[in-house]
Amino acid sequence: MLPVDAVLRKVDSSFEESVGRLCELLRIPSVSTDPAYAGDVRRAAQWCADRLAAMGFTVTIHETPGHPILVAHNPGPAGVETPHVLYYGHYDVQPADPVELWNSPPFEPAIVEAERGRRVVARGAADDKGQTMTFMEAFEAWHAVHGSIPIRATVLLEGEEETGSPSLPRFLKEHAEELRADFCLVTDTNAWDVDTPAITTRLRGLLYLEATVTGPSHDLHSGLFGGAVPNPINVLTGILGQIHDADGRVRFDGFYDGVRELPDDLLAQIRGLPLDEAQFLGALGLTRSHGEAGRTLLERIWTRPTCDINGIWGGYTGEGSKTVIPAKASCKLSCRLVPGQDPAAIEASVERFFEERLPADCTVSFRRFSSSPGIEVPTDTPWMQAVRGGLKDATERDGVLIGGGGSIPIVGWFREHLGLDTILVGFGLDDDRIHSPNEKFELKCLRNGIRSHAAILGRLAAGQVG
Amino acid sequence: MLPVDAVLRKVDSSFEESVGRLCELLRIPSVSTDPAYAGDVRRAAQWCADRLAAMGFTVTIHETPGHPILVAHNPGPAGVETPHVLYYGHYDVQPADPVELWNSPPFEPAIVEAERGRRVVARGAADDKGQTMTFMEAFEAWHAVHGSIPIRATVLLEGEEETGSPSLPRFLKEHAEELRADFCLVTDTNAWDVDTPAITTRLRGLLYLEATVTGPSHDLHSGLFGGAVPNPINVLTGILGQIHDADGRVRFDGFYDGVRELPDDLLAQIRGLPLDEAQFLGALGLTRSHGEAGRTLLERIWTRPTCDINGIWGGYTGEGSKTVIPAKASCKLSCRLVPGQDPAAIEASVERFFEERLPADCTVSFRRFSSSPGIEVPTDTPWMQAVRGGLKDATERDGVLIGGGGSIPIVGWFREHLGLDTILVGFGLDDDRIHSPNEKFELKCLRNGIRSHAAILGRLAAGQVG
Incomplete structure (x- = not known):
């Protein structure tokens, strides 16, 4: 039995505790746009710092002109050369307004049964607390089972993503040495569907x-x-x-x-994706695609x-x-x-x-x-192989390579200031209502995410890369 | 000597009295857009009514949902069939704001010496009190010299022109029989220059x-x-x-x-007009005409x-x-x-x-x-001949036929509700600053206007028309 198998079992057996920890974080109203919540944003940073420290990370909360930036380092197993990954997430959230449209208070997470099983409803449930917790909980499981996480990891969490990350570019520039890794792993994008993971390899x-x-x-x-x-x-x-x-x-x-x-294989993959165009367009009041x-x-x-x-x-x-x-x-x-x-x-x-x-x-x-500029993540790197392998290990499905129509500025900044490629692997869904009332995260997505990150750690540690 | 000659001499000899009467009217702040001045608008109507009554007109001040409309009739000389003219003017004015940009109080008319001689500076000096007074004073002169005006005349003065004449269309419809005449004579447009009269024959x-x-x-x-x-x-x-x-x-x-x-002669006349294009366009920040x-x-x-x-x-x-x-x-x-x-x-x-x-x-x-629709005033009518003849008699110049780029709604309404063509003969200048601070009317324009209307009355009465 590989070390990762025990970890995946632990993820499943401790899942309710993972949900409980996510709910703790969701109860902190860390709204970054409103100065009235500045103390809560800091409290959320401290909550993350405490979790990471408990798992053996060395944590620093850096002051910025705005909200703090958290950096945590874990050297990985002693005496072993492993890949070094920079994880990114954010602990700030959008305002909850209009509060009257919520079915439950936005900062009192509610577990609700719906068509895809249970979901957690709260501001930040998906964006990005739920997503950030997928790798945090994967660390927890590795730490619980093996006493440490299996690779060298740096975690970068910010509290200004929802205000456009004004402090981050300068911070990256000034801390480039400290933050340099083999690649970045960002968990703030969507899966293809509740069962099928996805890696976003193109951004406009x-x-x-x-x-x-x-x-x-x-x-x-x-x-x-x-x-x-x-x-x-x-x-x-x-x-x-x-x-x-x-x-x-x-x-x-x-x-x-x-x-x-596009290369033929990527084009074929995109054209083969089971998109219900009529439904997609119908939700926009349209009957056909234009352009x-x-x-x-x-x-x-x-x-x-x-x-x-x-x-x-x-x-x-x-x-x-x-x-x-x-x-x-x-x-x-x-x-x-x-x-x-x-x-x-x-x-x-x-x-x-x-x-x-x-x-x-x-x-x-x-x-x-x-x-x-537009961004294209190389798909032929060992890191990408490890991530794809981990997704398959965790979900028994091949992750699909998707594009994103919008920009994710941090991807450009990591390239510019740290010289790193970013792999965007996320577990949100189109209907998560991020930035809107009744934001939710499917618990199935949370579990897939934790399992995926646990398995990716396994792949990276097993030397199947690098 | 024709009857009109004595009248023209009287216009000149009594000109200071005419200026004095205009100044009386200008002292009434008949701002139609501001309800605070409603009493003053009515006072201006009454002032005009008194003048017309003194010259033998039968005057009625009609109530409307807004400001009053004045209608005055003069049967002309007893027992003689003459043309019947409907004169139009308005006694309301634009607000004086911004008052601080005026060199003298807007409702205390100031006689100022400038490059074209004396001018009167006040709100409404040109638009339209000064212009309205050109035919009122022509009546005064005819009445003073001959005891009556020489044709049948109806005068229609409104107090809502500066608010878009909301009551007028319905009033015209309801009083169509009473207001019907041979043609309308409207004095609310411009001359070509201070010496050269103009008739506006086209409106878009x-x-x-x-x-x-x-x-x-x-x-x-x-x-x-x-x-x-x-x-x-x-x-x-x-x-x-x-x-x-x-x-x-x-x-x-x-x-x-x-x-x-356009007919060749009208086109030739337009192309022959001495317009300083560079100056005209320069005032707009342009170097050439577009279109x-x-x-x-x-x-x-x-x-x-x-x-x-x-x-x-x-x-x-x-x-x-x-x-x-x-x-x-x-x-x-x-x-x-x-x-x-x-x-x-x-x-x-x-x-x-x-x-x-x-x-x-x-x-x-x-x-x-x-x-x-666009409007074209027929130029081959006897009424037009009389007006052009009168302008020449009064100013010793041929009036030029000009167009107007904008609309003058009353012209369409007179056509629609009364079935009448309108001849637009006015004495304003481009630089009169109507609607702006320091509105003025050249006294030369006032005198030309009174002389012109006096002479037009002479032409119409002399049977050179109809």
Whole structure:
């Protein structure tokens, strides 16, 4: 019997205690956006520190300009060279508002029986306390059975994820030596379904700009001047209306430079995923997928770059009518980027696209709010093999490789500041209602997560990697 | 010597008294938008009523849901058949705010010497008390010299023009018999310059719509869904961006149906007008005129239809960024229409233009705020001949026929409810600062106006018409 088998049995036999510990953490209202809860955010950090210390970690709670960052080190078994993993999670949560829409108090975790078995309902149940506890409880089980965890591990937990992690990039830079590991393991994403684990291997980047077109020096009466002066709303919409071609492709010069087609096996895997498109789209009030021609829904979201206008404003927007030609009009515009695209080159191309289409007497100015590249996690590394093997050991299913349409900034920061690849393995579900009332985490997901992390530790320790 | 000659001499010799009477009227703060001044609006109506009664008019002050409407009749010389003219003016004014920007109190008229001679500075000096007094004082002079005015005249003065004349359409309908005349003479427009009178013979109509495009049933995260769902802002700007072709022409189907090219003589007259384009455009922060290819600036404003987007809004418009795909996006859109265009047909065409370009799963809804046709005043009528003759008699210059880019709703209402054409002859100047601090009226314009109306009365009475 391998050492991991006893651990997996322990995970199962002690599962109610694991649920109990998660509920303890969920009772701390660690809302990071609201200064009134700053003490609770710190209390949550301390709770995690106490657990880790009890398992032999050396824990430091670092002060930041915002909420504390916890770093814990475990050297692993003495005298043995093992892989070194950096685990990431966060102990802060979104506000619970609107509280009146909750069926039970958001910080009094309720165990509820539902169609997939029991679930825990509380703010943070999934995002990210429940997910963070999957690896914390895997440590518990290893520690309980073998007296120690089987590899060298560093744990990084922050309390500002829900406010955009303002302190983290600088912290990573300043603590790069201390945090360096073989790879990062982040547990803040979703499984494919309640039984099937998933690894997110692609994330889209984000270029987010604001553009303002200016024409006449002041607002003009559209009767007295209309037809003879440039109208900045006409100009702006005229430019924005040219961004997409008839096939839904983006027309910024060089936009697709560097964009690679997926390898056949990955494409086949994505196309083989059992997605109920009608249900997915029906929940959005839609009957079909829109976008770039010749791509499936999941390809469009996971693998293709986009341009969306996220906001637009200009002229008179109140009730009734006003016959005005405004002096300016603005929009917020973002591109989701895939690996291979250069955010800076695309930003320059967007600006040229506007400038080349401006009529005389009009100007355009830009502000940039985000610029991050798309990310592709290598799938052929020994670490990925270990993680996939562990998922199979724990769930008896192959984990599927999925993409994510959004950005997860920490993945870019770990690459930039620590030089590390990140493997995103998570156990949430699409219907967990994170950030919404009645957030929940399926206990089945919690158990799968703990078992998976326990098995991944087993794989990494068994030297099947590295 | 014709009867009018003595009247014109009287206008000149009594001019200071005319200025004095105008100043009396200007001292009444008849601000129609502010209920606090309702008593003053009524006082201004009464002041006009007293003047008209003193000249032999039968005056009635009619109550309305808002401010009173004054109607006065003068039968003209006994036993003589004369033309019957309906004069229109308004005795209400815009608010004086911001009062601190005035060089003298807005309701204490100041006579100031400037580059074109003396001017009177006060709220309402031009719009429309000074202009209204041009025909009132012409009556005074005729009455003083000959004991009566020489034609049958009806005077209609309202106190709600600055609030959009809410009571007037219904009043016209209900008093149609009483108000019917041969034509209307409205004095609320501009001269070409201080020495050159003008008749406005073309006004553009207005079709004003609000359009809302709806896509997904609720706002979506642009990372999780972007590229696979219809974005209503993308859709809306995609449609709006197609409205104009490369020559600046409007692409709504049938938009130019019924639009006639100007007769050569009118076109030649417009192209011959001494407009300083660089100065006109420079005041707007522009270096050149924009719009439909092959048309001059004045043709574009006076004679060509347009489509301007007057407002647009959707998605996130606050500070910073939000990665949202909104459920809907809206715009306000207006077409300036010229004679020959059918507002209802164009409204239907605009709606089709949107509907034909909507992707699946998107809908569009419309609201209409205005729908009025362009207006062309016949220039070959005897009344127009009399007015042009009178202007020449009074100023020794030919009045120029000009257009107006905006709408003057009363002109449409007089046509609709009374069946009458309107001749717009006014004496304001572009720089009169109507609706702004330090509104003024050149005394030269006042004198030209009184002389012109006196001479027009002479022409009409002399039977040179009808």
